[in-house]
Amino acid sequence: MTQRQITVLNDLTMRAALKQAWGDSQPGVTGGHEEGGFILQDAVGNLSTMGWPKGAQNSIILPPHPNCKIGDKDIVATFHTHPNTGSDYLQEPGETDQRAVRDDPDLKGEWYEGELVISQEKIYLIAPNGQVSEVGDTLVILGET
Numbered sequence: 001m002t003q004r005q006i007t008v009l010n011d012l013t014m015r016a017a018l019k020q021a022w023g024d025s026q027p028g029v030t031g032g033h034e035e036g037g038f039i040l041q042d043a044v045g046n047l048s049t050m051g052w053p054k055g056a057q058n059s060i061i062l063p064p065h066p067n068c069k070i071g072d073k074d075i076v077a078t079f080h081t082h083p084n085t086g087s088d089y090l091q092e093p094g095e096t097d098q099r100a101v102r103d104d105p106d107l108k109g110e111w112y113e114g115e116l117v118i119s120q121e122k123i124y125l126i127a128p129n130g131q132v133s134e135v136g137d138t139l140v141i142l143g144e145t
């Protein structure tokens with residue numbers, strides 16, 4: 001698996017928001033639920049997040065996001081957690097995750113970098129074309145906030 005950089009992770013506030021989502025999803029062997037959201041950029045480049053409604057143990061549904069925008073803000077990334085660490089659960093993004101990004105015409109905006117998947121050990125990136133790469137160690141990336 002190749003390593004990949006994603007610019008939203010350079011932003012401390014965004015890393016803090018991901019850490020919060022990870023904590024909120026109650027990671028553990030069982031009993032966790034997925035949390036996710038949009039990372040948005042306004043016209044002057046300010047980043048913000050907008051959480052999605054709480055997901056199930058191994059799925060989450062995105063609110064509508066026509067033209068890769070929420071209001072007048074561009075979606076620059078999406079993220080969701082894989083909180084269940086038991087052997088019944090995939091840690092890395094699965095086929096369904098890849099397809100959800102690749103086949104979503106509203107996740108193809110000019111600024112969209114892909115979907116981050118946060119698991120206990122690693123953070124992965126699903127590129128807009130569905131390809132998965134490893135971004136780095138979760139503790140290292142989220143620990144620095």
Ligand SMILES: [Zn+2]
Nearest residue numbers: 080093094097
């Ligand atoms: Zn997933």
